[in-house]
Amino acid sequence: MKPIDVGIFLPIGNNGYLLSATSPQYMPTWTLQRDLGVAAEALGYDFLFSMSKWRGFGGATRFWDFTLDSVSVMTALAASTRRLRLIATMSPPLLHPVVAAKMAATIDEISGGRFGINIVTGSSLAEYDQMDVLPRDYDSYRYAYAAEWLTVVKRLWTEASVDFDGQFFHLRDCVSDPKPLQTPRPFLVCAGVSEQGFHFTAAEADCSFLTARTVPETRALSNRMKQIAREHGRAIKTATPMLLIIGETDADARAEHQHYVQGLDRGAIDRLYASYGGSSRPSAQARIDRTISSAAFGGQVISGSAETLANHIGFLVEGDGIDTILLMFPDYRSGIQMFAERVAPLLRERGIGALTVRP
Numbered sequence: 001m002k003p004i005d006v007g008i009f010l011p012i013g014n015n016g017y018l019l020s021a022t023s024p025q026y027m028p029t030w031t032l033q034r035d036l037g038v039a040a041e042a043l044g045y046d047f048l049f050s051m052s053k054w055r056g057f058g059g060a061t062r063f064w065d066f067t068l069d070s071v072s073v074m075t076a077l078a079a080s081t082r083r084l085r086l087i088a089t090m091s092p093p094l095l096h097p098v099v100a101a102k103m104a105a106t107i108d109e110i111s112g113g114r115f116g117i118n119i120v121t122g123s124s125l126a127e128y129d130q131m132d133v134l135p136r137d138y139d140s141y142r143y144a145y146a147a148e149w150l151t152v153v154k155r156l157w158t159e160a161s162v163d164f165d166g167q168f169f170h171l172r173d174c175v176s177d178p179k180p181l182q183t184p185r186p187f188l189v190c191a192g193v194s195e196q197g198f199h200f201t202a203a204e205a206d207c208s209f210l211t212a213r214t215v216p217e218t219r220a221l222s223n224r225m226k227q228i229a230r231e232h233g234r235a236i237k238t239a240t241p242m243l244l245i246i247g248e249t250d251a252d253a254r255a256e257h258q259h260y261v262q263g264l265d266r267g268a269i270d271r272l273y274a275s276y277g278g279s280s281r282p283s284a285q286a287r288i289d290r291t292i293s294s295a296a297f298g299g300q301v302i303s304g305s306a307e308t309l310a311n312h313i314g315f316l317v318e319g320d321g322i323d324t325i326l327l328m329f330p331d332y333r334s335g336i337q338m339f340a341e342r343v344a345p346l347l348r349e350r351g352i353g354a355l356t357v358r359p
């Protein structure tokens with residue numbers, strides 16, 4: 001059986017990942033995050049993941065105008081769960097590495113060694129404008145900045161005292177104790193897809209989160225990431241996010257998806273476009289185009305019966321394909337249950353070990 005990890009992309013922004021007036025409308029309360037975490041643990045999921053977002057997109061649905069802080073939510077979940085791995089997002093320009101190193105060691109201690117960091121360099125720099133926090137020309141060296149930040153964090157995690165004179169950070173006899181529980185360190189993930197992002201991820205992360213339009217494209221990206229990691233003398237896992245719409249039949253699921261597309265929040269899309277679309281990054285435009293056609297932001301929408309979804313995921317993960325899937329749903333409470341009860345058993349029948357941990 002090929003084991004895969006299955007995680008939940010927690011809805012810490014209002015309405016989750018659908019920019020639509022006809023999808024479920026809800027606030028990202030702590031109660032919701034806790035209930036999902038506790039349920040996911042009982043159902044055998046492997047990890048929880050949350051993003052870091054500092055500015056929403058307005059529109060009729062006020063998309064992501066309400067977001068919880070990623071690290072705070074994961075800290076609370078560390079105390080509310082016992083087994084799941086917990087991945088919080090940290091953005092180097094917003095957190096001094098000395099603060100980040102201690103926060104991570106603290107959450108690793110609270111969780112008993114289950115903490116990981118998603119390192120981001122800012123997919124939309126527009127959200128940082130309100131803070132005036134970015135160093136000059138940051139966009140042109142974001143991954144060099146992240147690499148130096150991470151070097152400092154890793155040294156603080158392992159050395160008694162750190163002296164460091166870098167381009168961006170300067171430490172004198174700097175200490176950080178306790179060290180994280182995990183050895184060699186808390187795990188690291190990154191979703192960089194630019195050339196620099198790809199190389200940073202391949203050189204530093206334990207898992208790379210990738211998005212693409214189709215199964216072959218996603219598998220090709222995954223192969224390329226694994227190849228670049230090998231060139232860095234490392235092995236890396238790959239993951240992809242997906243929003244699942246599970247119906248009794250394919251037609252039911254597609255109709256549900258179409259209903260959400262019809263309710264697309266055009267006001268929020270305009271702000272999203274202004275925020276990401278003006279970017280010189282090729283990946284940004286592709287993400288917005290996908291959002292307009294699917295009403296979802298953050299990953300591909302896969303709709304269908306349980307059999308169709310199991311087939312789709314099967315094609316992604318089989319052989320040397322993707323190792324990890326990160327799931328989103330229109331309604332998370334019912335979605336995580338339906339995936340566990342209907343889709344995961346079909347994957348296991350195909351020889352794909354999804355949700356095999358029996359709590």
Ligand SMILES: Cc1cc2nc3c(=O)[nH]c(=O)nc-3n(C[C@H](O)[C@H](O)[C@H](O)COP(=O)(O)O)c2cc1C
Nearest residue numbers: 051052089120122123124191192193194197209241
């Ligand atoms: C699953 C996933 C989660 C992400 N979470 C965040 C996030 O919380 N904050 C952020 O600024 N970017 C986030 N991103 C964007 C990536 O970090 C990255 O910036 C993007 O894929 C573009 O790649 P590049 O930075 O190499 O240009 C996420 C991407 C994916 C696929």
